[in-house]
Each structure stands twice: as structure tokens, then as C-alpha cells.
Amino acid sequence: MNRVRFIVTLQYRLLALIVTAPMCLMAQTDTAAGAKIFATNCSGCHGSDGRGGERAPNIATSRNITSLSDKDLSNIIRTGVTGSGMPSFSFFEDNGIANVVAYLRVLQGKTSNSAITGNPAAGRELFFGYAECSNCHMVHGEGGYIASDLTDFASGISPENFRKAIIQAPEVVPAGSQRVDIVTATGHPISGVLRSEDNFDIVILTRDGRFNRYAKSTLRKLSYTGQSLMPTDYKTRLSPNQIDDIIGYLMLSASSIEPVNRRQKRRPE
Numbered sequence: 001m002n003r004v005r006f007i008v009t010l011q012y013r014l015l016a017l018i019v020t021a022p023m024c025l026m027a028q029t030d031t032a033a034g035a036k037i038f039a040t041n042c043s044g045c046h047g048s049d050g051r052g053g054e055r056a057p058n059i060a061t062s063r064n065i066t067s068l069s070d071k072d073l074s075n076i077i078r079t080g081v082t083g084s085g086m087p088s089f090s091f092f093e094d095n096g097i098a099n100v101v102a103y104l105r106v107l108q109g110k111t112s113n114s115a116i117t118g119n120p121a122a123g124r125e126l127f128f129g130y131a132e133c134s135n136c137h138m139v140h141g142e143g144g145y146i147a148s149d150l151t152d153f154a155s156g157i158s159p160e161n162f163r164k165a166i167i168q169a170p171e172v173v174p175a176g177s178q179r180v181d182i183v184t185a186t187g188h189p190i191s192g193v194l195r196s197e198d199n200f201d202i203v204i205l206t207r208d209g210r211f212n213r214y215a216k217s218t219l220r221k222l223s224y225t226g227q228s229l230m231p232t233d234y235k236t237r238l239s240p241n242q243i244d245d246i247i248g249y250l251m252l253s254a255s256s257i258e259p260v261n262r263r264q265k266r267r268p269e
């Protein structure tokens with residue numbers, strides 16, 4: 001009797017071992033669990049797609065973050081960033097941190113490996129011509145000042161996320177890129193990016209790269225658009241092939257940079 005029971009338990013034990021061992025090897029992180037953690041703990045500040053909001057920066061497509069190792073990311077999440085709004089999540093279990101890092105990699109597109117087939121030469125022409133990207137963005141010292149330099153934007157971002165950044169406006173307009181339209185005291189209409197303001201003054205970055213300060217009381221018109229200056233109609237203005245060409249151009253551009261220069265920010269281990 002006893003012996004039978006022993007053998008039965010042993011069989012269950014073995015069965016459990018056979019079932020769980022490969023699971024431990026294969027699925028060390030759980031991106032679905034990570035997605036839940038992200039939605040409850042991170043998206044309020046970083047946006048549900050991780051591309052930033054009013055309270056926290058872009059951690060999905062920003063190169064400074066995508067280039068960090070899993071270990072660096074875990075450390076940041078565990079300890080937070082002292083003196084900033086980034087809290088410590090030391091109360092997560094280790095799995096929780098690993099899972100949220102795994103989900104962050106999904107948002108960053110690191111888990112996909114689709115290649116881009118665009119034609120860089122055609123992309124360059126579009127960038128500086130028809131698509132007008134260079135009115136606002138710079139690549140290798142050529143182009144506009146009002147938006148970010150895209151020279152090495154392509155490093156560390158998947159083509160899908162890159163495409164998203166071009167055709168789909170972020171859910172929350174990041175601080176420092178809202179478009180405002182004003183009419184000056186002399187009747188001059190100006191559009192630019194709202195950089196800062198207080199009760200009296202407003203500072204607007206204009207396309208020439210200048211920061212212009214105006215006393216609000218002198219303006220004839222001041223309207224906050226609540227929208228980014230980044231055009232939202234590229235999905236219809238450009239064909240999928242044209243977008244691939246532009247991405248191809250920017251990927252080539254990023255690959256021609258010394259890797260040493262890519263990471264300026266150093267982080268303690």
C-alpha cells in the first residue's frame with residue numbers, strides 16, 4: 001500500500017519536473033505580465049506606448065535608452081533616478097523587473113528583426129525634397145533646427161517603430177514640442193514650438209533655430225494647438241515604399257557614425 005503511494009507520488013514529481021524544466025529554460029521572462037506592470041506603473045508618466053508624456057521622457061524610441069543593457073534598465077527601474085521624477089520600484093519582485101524590461105524591449109521593437117528594403121538614395125531625395133523633413137530635422141549637419149537631429153535616430157530602433165514615429169503622432173505631445181501660433185503686436189503671424197512660459201512671457205522656438213521671447217500681454221493672438229509640430233499626414237502623403245526609402249536613408253546615415261559617439265551618457269554599473 002505505502003509502496004504504491006510512493007511510486008505514484010514519484011511519478012507525479014517526475015512529471016512535474018519534465019513539464020516545468022523546459023518552461024524555466026525557455027520562458028524566463030513574461031512579456032504579458034510585463035505589459036500589465038507597465039500599464040499600471042509606468043504608462044501614467046511614460047505614455048502607454050512608452051514614447052513619453054508631459055511627466056516623463058520617451059523610453060521606447062530614445063537612443064539613450066534603447067542602447068542600455070537589460071542590466072542597466074533593471075538597475076534604473078529598481079533604484080529610480082535620484083533628484084528626478086523617476087521613482088524607485090524596488091518593491092517589484094525580481095521577476096517583475098525582468099518582465100517589465102522584456103516588455104520595454106517589445107515597445108522598443110528589439111524583439112523583431114524585420115529588415116528594411118528601402119532605397120536610401122531615393123529616401124535622401126524625399127527627406128530633403130518632397131517630404132520636407134529637412135525643413136525641421138537635421139541629418140549630418142544639413143537641415144532644420146526646430147526638431148531633433150535624426151542623424152543616428154535609426155540606431156537601436158526597429159523599422160516598425162521607426163515607421164510609427166513617422167506616420168503616427170505620439171499619444172501625448174511631449175513637453176517642448178507643442179505647436180503654438182501667435183500674432184505679434186505688429187500683426188506678424190508666427191508658428192513655433194512652445195519651449196517655456198510663465199504668467200508674463202512665452203518662449204517660442206522658430207524654424208530658424210532661434211528662441212524668441214514675447215510678453216504675452218503684447219500679443220494679438222496666442223493659441224495653443226495641443227499638437228506636435230511633426231506633421232500627422234505622412235501616412236497619406238507618402239506611400240509605404242517612400243516611407244521605407246526614408247527609413248533606409250536614415251538607417252544608412254546612422255550606420256556611418258562612429259559607434260563611440262553614439263553613447264554620450266555614461267551610467268554607473
Ligand code: HEC
Nearest residue numbers: 041042045055056057059076077081084085086087089100
Ligand atoms: C511618476 C512618473 C514616473 C513613473 C510612474 C515612471 N517613471 Fe520612468 N522616468 C520618469 C522621469 C521623470 C524620468 C527622467 C529621469 C531623468 O531625468 O533622468 C524617467 C526615466 C526613466 C528611464 C530612463 C532613465 C534615464 O536615465 O534616462 C527609464 C528606463 C524609465 N524611466 C523606466 C520606467 C519604468 C519601466 C517605469 C514603470 C515601472 C517607470 N519608468 C515609471 C518618471 C516616471
Ligand code: HEC
Nearest residue numbers: 061131132133135136146147148165166177229230231246
Ligand atoms: C514642421 C516640422 C517637421 C517636419 C516637416 C517633420 N518633422 Fe519629424 N518631428 C517634428 C517635431 C517637432 C517632432 C517632435 C519633437 C522632436 O523630435 O523634435 C518630430 C519628431 C519626429 C521623430 C521622432 C523623434 C524622436 O526622437 O522620437 C521622427 C523619427 C521624425 N520626426 C521623422 C520625420 C521625418 C522622416 C520627416 C519627413 C518625412 C519629418 N519628421 C518631418 C517636426 C517635423
